[in-house]
Amino acid sequence: MKFPILETERLILRQLTLDDTQDLFEYFSLEEVMEYYDLETFKSLEDAQQIIQHFNSEFEKGKGFRWALQLKSDGKVIGTCGYHNWYKEHFKAEIGYELNPLFWRQAYMKEAILPILTFGFESMRLHRVDAFIDPANTSSEKLLTSINFQEEGTLRDYFFEKGKFVDAKIFGLINR
16 A cells, blocks of 8 residues: 555645654654653654654554654644554554644644544544543643544553653544
């Protein structure tokens, strides 16, 4: 399968390439971006190259999709969004995303997620999309509820990240 390219008013959603290394490193190296992420803050361009290769490997294995969020205006990649933990037999996947803080609170992620959800329900035949967030990540919670995800509860000590157990709020969106 060829990686799908999606388009919005301000963004081109496309497969990540190693040419995106610098743009990803720019924000993955920031503590405020990595505060709720399950990885350590990036220390080198190699870290960014590895995550690009990981996301593309998951696509090649049929386990998910991770789109680069590229600005139409200047070609800069400002974030990524996509599916992982795709369980085809259960018609469900998890959605994940992150965004360069220079572009926070400008509705870029909402603009990107909507066509990605449409792709998931129509092309991937998903019935359910899950999102796990840190309970303190109120911006992510606002985003999810604004696009009709329903909070389903808090899973205590659900993930082990950065040397400690952390809670996760689970949100779900059902294709009805």
